[in-house]
Amino acid sequence: MSYEVFYEEYGYPMKGKKLEKLIQFLKEEQLTYDEGIDFTVNLVDSKGNIAATGSLEGKILKCIAVSDSFQGEGLAAKIVTILISHALSKGHSHLFLFTKPDNINIFIDLGFYIIAGTEDVVLMENKKGGISEYVNSLKSTVTYEDTGAIVLNCNPFTNGHLYLIETAAKQCEFLHLFVVSEDKSVFPADIRYELVNKGVQHLNNVVVHPTSDYLISSATFPTYFIKDKFKAGNINCLLDLKIFCEYFARILNIKKRFVGTEPFDKVTAEYNSEMKRILNEYNIEVVEVTRLEENNAAISASLVRKLLAEGDYERIKGMVPDTTYDFLISVEGNKIKEKLRIMN
Known part of the structure; x- marks a missing residue:
């Protein structure tokens, strides 16, 4: 069958x-439509049925599927070519791709390389x-035997984060x-x-390092970035x-990963629970540090954001380092305050 029929x-x-039609097609191919997708291309046959599809979320190619009826027609390659072209037009040259393990060879032939995979999905x-x-x-130019790590979002950086870091710094080289x-x-x-x-x-x-695209990213x-936190169980x-x-x-010889106890965010709490189970398999110790409290309440970035929206700088001052506070009262910090106020 020639490509012209699509x-x-x-x-x-x-x-x-x-x-709705796309979601049903993906369901038939044992895939789900992901939140966050900003571009989709379908190849549709003469009867109006989806023969193949693929989507983009920023620099990530995902939800790529070809109907069993059209396997071997080169449609996956056509979909990927269109997605790459669209990503490049948006300034994304370093691209990532989600696929099922069974499809790895298709995408290796299209210039993608495996990063890691599970039983259900492979990231390339x-x-x-x-x-x-x-x-x-x-x-580092120096090799340390007792090396630790913390992965943080810090939205914004609080005394709670600083306490976690200072506590961890005392427990490793x-x-x-x-x-x-x-x-x-x-x-x-x-x-x-x-x-x-x-x-x-x-x-x-x-x-301090940026995570780039390789840790806690889309x-x-x-x-992690789904706003409906009730989905945390999934x-x-x-x-x-x-x-x-x-x-x-x-590569970095990390033996410990430090985390704060998480009484507020269900996604992070479940992530911490899974972390203990999985890192144990790699002989990496997970060290949980009790959250810093002020006035019998744990300090959280979400509380700081709430107080910022309300303009309560007096309470904020006791919850953040001086460097964070100086930013929050700056012109740029005030812009974020107004954004939060409108959101709330």
Whole structure:
């Protein structure tokens, strides 16, 4: 069968009946339509049926499927070519791809390389050895036997975060801090990174890194950014934790990962629970640190955001480092305050 019998159907993303049709097609192919998708292309046959589909979320290719009736027609290659072209037009050249384990060879032939996988899904990228190259760039010139790590979002950086870091720094020779690079928080990634970096300058055994696309990102752990927290019970963080263990911990000789107790966020709490189970398999100790409290209440970034929206700087001052407070009362900090006020 020639390609000419199909026509291309685009969605930015799909809506209405076209979305319903797409969801049903993916269901038949044992896939689910993901939240966050911003572009979809379908190849539709002469009867109006979807023959193949693929979607993009930023730089991530996902929900790629070809109907059994049209296997061997080269439709997967056509879908991927269109998705790559669209991603490039949006400025994304380093791309990631989700697929089922059975489809790995299709995408290897299209220039993608395996990062990590589970029984259900494989994550690939279009840069050979990209993740190893990135993690190796973070290595210290000195090798430490007792090395720890913390992965934080810090939206914004609070005294609670600082307490966790200072506690961890006392329990290991060297501590890697990874600040989430994904820009889906109220405080932009570059500001969160800067606030953490400034806030730990007094700790000489601590180094701060961005996570890039490889830890707690839409590529490795999309559920983390789902606003409907009741879905926490369905999170699948195995891929993210395997990447941490098989690349970050192995290359950087990380023996401990520190986390704060999580009384508020169900997604993070379940992530911490899964972390203990999985990291134990790699002989990495998970050290849980009790959250810092003020006035018998745990300090949280969400509370700081609430108080910021209300303009309650007096209460905020006791919850954040001076460097964070100075930012919050700045012109740029006031813009975030107004954004929060409107959101609330």
